[in-house]
Amino acid sequence: MLKIKPLLAKAAICFSIFLTSGNIAFADNGQELWLRKVQSNSVEVICKKKSPILSNAIEELQRGWQGKKGAKITLTISEDKSIKGDGFKLGKDGIYANTERGILYGVFELLRRQTLHQPVGNIVSNPSYDRRVLNHWDNLNGSIERGYAGRSIFWRGEKDLVVTPKDLELWSQYARANASIGINGSVLNNVNSSPRMLASENLKRVKAIADALRPFGVRTYLSVNFSSPAILGGLKTSDPLNPEVVKWWKNKAGEIYKLVPDFGGFLVKANSEGQPGPQDFGRTHAEGANMLADVLQPHQGIVMWRAFVYSSTDKDRARQAYNEFKPLDGQFRDNVIIQVKNGPIDFQPREPFSALFGAMEKTSVMPEFQVTQEYLGHSNHLVFLSTMWEECLKSDTYQKGKGSTVARCTDGSIFNQKHTAIAGVSNVGLDSNWTGHHFAQANWYAFGRLAWDNSLESEKVANEWLRLTFQPLIRDNNWEDKFVDPIKKMMLESREAAVNYSMPLGLHHIFSANHHYGPGPWWAPANVRVDWTPPYYHQASSSGIGFNRTKSGSDAVSQYAEPLASQLNDIKTCPEIYLLWFHHVSWDYKMKNGRTLWDELCYHYDRGVQQVRDFQKTWDKVEAFVDPERFHHVQSRLKVQARDAEVWKDGCLLYFQQFSKRPVPYELERPVYELKFLQTVNPMQLTGKPSSEEWMK
């Protein structure tokens, strides 16, 4: 029995920022995330085993203990059949788990419950997915594709690979935050991967990162470029069936595992948007993925193979991932997981779930969510994504009868997957608050919580995050009514607001140009492939609007199981939130509420604008409950969002009005922009988009 005493010197360095973060200088920049320093009581922690992860568990308990002063708590690693994977049991006097990670997660859960004044005893909690992974789209040069919170926390360019104490501190903070919500894996680089990722000098930095993440139970993964053998290795080909190529990958894997013995595996974007892949050599996705899987198998590594593929020739991009992958079902090794985006297109504000979920019975499939807000206002807009992910996870695929939700089709409940996993495209960067928008922290938090428990309700997630993140300095009796409730309501409504002001009623992919920020339903330069242009998706004409994916159209509906396929196919039973996704609808079509489609479209855009204005009111009213720095930061972004919402509304309605030839209902607020003006201006200039943290300086 070992009584753990004060901090280890090394840990002390790692946490120094956290330890000082209760000071005024750090009090309110949001750097502490949902792990706010609290006034803690003394606690005696008993733990038989000793390890870096357990040291961290003990340290967290001592730092955050809110229970009885001088209480005694035991951390026990056992073999308990009620506990699965990294799960844990909270008993009256201790935490039980089968793994060290389980103990750590149990500690964080216990502390969370203490802070939230929730019961802490006799709870078993098991994760929905074995691998809960963040995908960082970080480039070696330090930029982040679709990153809106500053530059990479991992990379500064290949000329600056030296690992500094500050790096180590930051990576440790990052790992700790992940551990606190159960995330146990990080892909350190962009899926559009440079072959240079696997260069030995870069792998040395990977080792340093892995060493910093490991004490918090976070495993390291890498995205790889399928042409690495040729481009980096100098081989004549990267054909996955070529023995030299296989050998190259084997050697590279050996090199990696020597540096990072618990390396998680590879993430691959192949034959997608210009990335190389097995099809370049006449091989299938399965042949490509299996080759890498075989290479990693001896090291217990896995391959996460993305299904985000589409060619420029198919008549309906929404059908293509299914078309390419469904026939390969059964051909993949059991350490390959097919990583499928939540919807069939690309992280739009609202998509129906991808038809691939539940369709591949003999293949491990993992959902990919986007935490960074590529299509949802970047780090300017307050959009709580938990509701979007919950909507996806709880969507019923009907693949194995009623109740075959996306969650159950991917977490092993229905299909016998060797590996279960879930990925989130990270929104983390060097901004002092990590995520650009303070409320974007909630999306990081929510991804971790839903990855742990895919049946969680967003209301609970929002509730937890809000209370942890905005703990009042002074307890105020009104905090519940005047802060938590209205702000939670705002969070839970925020994604629907974003859908309303940008792409309501099933509209999708109508953003402008390559920045994916403002509206651009008109955007269709001659030299751009049509399936990258909005008119391909909205199909607006004098006859109506929407993409006919019914049996009379592209027949994408038939990729879904019955009775869903028929429900979606029939305009009368298709949910109106997906109406224009599946149907081309005449402007005068009568909606369920009696309005015409055109009027309803106008009402949705208008409602979106009003919702954001209401968010502004909601936020302004809680000024007394929030530190000034975070208050003004969020207030300022809400202003941008309010103006952006108007730009979206006007841009879309004035554009579509050219086809509908109907007036915006006169009871609604009128457009304030000219279509011609919005068509020529970059919406980011128009609304004064803050570039990362410079905005508030």
Next chain:
Amino acid sequence: MLKIKPLLAKAAICFSIFLTSGNIAFADNGQELWLRKVQSNSVEVICKKKSPILSNAIEELQRGWQGKKGAKITLTISEDKSIKGDGFKLGKDGIYANTERGILYGVFELLRRQTLHQPVGNIVSNPSYDRRVLNHWDNLNGSIERGYAGRSIFWRGEKDLVVTPKDLELWSQYARANASIGINGSVLNNVNSSPRMLASENLKRVKAIADALRPFGVRTYLSVNFSSPAILGGLKTSDPLNPEVVKWWKNKAGEIYKLVPDFGGFLVKANSEGQPGPQDFGRTHAEGANMLADVLQPHQGIVMWRAFVYSSTDKDRARQAYNEFKPLDGQFRDNVIIQVKNGPIDFQPREPFSALFGAMEKTSVMPEFQVTQEYLGHSNHLVFLSTMWEECLKSDTYQKGKGSTVARCTDGSIFNQKHTAIAGVSNVGLDSNWTGHHFAQANWYAFGRLAWDNSLESEKVANEWLRLTFQPLIRDNNWEDKFVDPIKKMMLESREAAVNYSMPLGLHHIFSANHHYGPGPWWAPANVRVDWTPPYYHQASSSGIGFNRTKSGSDAVSQYAEPLASQLNDIKTCPEIYLLWFHHVSWDYKMKNGRTLWDELCYHYDRGVQQVRDFQKTWDKVEAFVDPERFHHVQSRLKVQARDAEVWKDGCLLYFQQFSKRPVPYELERPVYELKFLQTVNPMQLTGKPSSEEWMK
């Protein structure tokens, strides 16, 4: 008895544009103003006398006759004591007047009544002022100071003085429009006058202009630079008491009258904003004005001498015109008229009337209104100024007891003025619709109508202008209810809306920089004299806001007659529309409706924004009643106005909030801009200010 037959050849040229303006190409660009071509009936016109003015009168009758087909109408110049000046009498069968102008005005009134379906017989109408003059702030280089409707119709630069047929056509159209509303004088150049104005080559062009205006009864005037004798004439001084100087002016006057025998006289801005004047030589305004008056007297010319003076040293700019001119009462020649701006500062959205009105019993005083919208959104904002001028004209000065309105103090009703006059700073430029904004035509119209009858109600003016200007091509039974009534309501509300979103509750002079467009309560560069900076005027501090002009402050109130002075002096009786003009008021001061001053200020700004949004709704609803070109033009400007209103609201409230330290009432829509952002951006860039007509191209 002479029966006038078809057009004279010369007149035909002058009117050719009007004659074709019924064509589609010209139908809807607004060039026809309120003089829309109508389907006319034949009429027999009998007139004993023959003259260019009478020819035009006859021509108008024949072109616009809406009465009985083949009717006979007599034009009679007589000596009728019920008719004054250019007045007229409409009888059953003819028009009677003492002057040719009177006949012409009677014709236009008759035709207007026919179009408006008003009774046409037995009406005597006499003008309130003898001289109803437009001041054009046009520079010889063709630019217009505070002009927002394109370049000058008179000047293109001294290198291009040749008079073209197009010039003549345009000047004739301009004169006809003036005649149709009773305007009988035009000052052809900027009050900030170049000495070059009086150069002989420029005077030749003045002659050509005068010749073109004369057939419509419009007399020509010029602004003169007081230093002309030295700068243009090469004398050593411009001292008004120097005989050489007097001689120079005499010669110059002789030269002018040889070219323009009915020349009206000089307009002078002296010792004001850097302009030279008699004070440069130790002489008084009276000595300077009288010298010019003596020079012009033999020619029956007059001097309009502006009272717009203020030095940078006085503690209250609002007091200065009165301080300088009141002591000179009785010292001016009887052909000098002191031209006084409606308010004590400078054409702000709302000012109390200038204390000079009614204060100079022995001096002719004329009001100066600003038709061009220097401080009211340029040609972007729809602001019908008639209500503002009506408010001024009907303000009671109490100088000769109750009922001594500004109107009666200036039109000869109370004081025995030799000359009565009124001036409006023109909003006319080369834009095809003359005034930039189609609704700015209404301000030109309103100025003329109020100059003719200073007791007119704005409702009547708006009604006339609207019906004349937007006559429906097809008579529609709903025109009254669905077009005229709501648009008239919008017009009548528009100036109050502008006050609300820019300078409510007596705030004034809080615009930004030199462009006088957007908000700038913060604007106070170190190198600018304080009385040109907004903080001088709003005096916002933690103690409150507003300029203390009571007896305990600058005592400007005492320039007004009792009981008004006492009423204004007491915060409890001072009208709230002038509250912050006369009082420095604490943020928590209780307004009459029970709100605090701060809250009320917020409500006013918010109301202004909502009003403009309502105008947008109102306008959009009448789309079916307006030709597309004018409809979209106005619609587009209303959008700009709606965004500008938000900029004004946010800029002012966020700035003043720094002092009030109070929240914007939470029920109101929140600001969408950052103060810092508005402080650095040029509001014209922000709201996409259209530069003249380029906007719609």
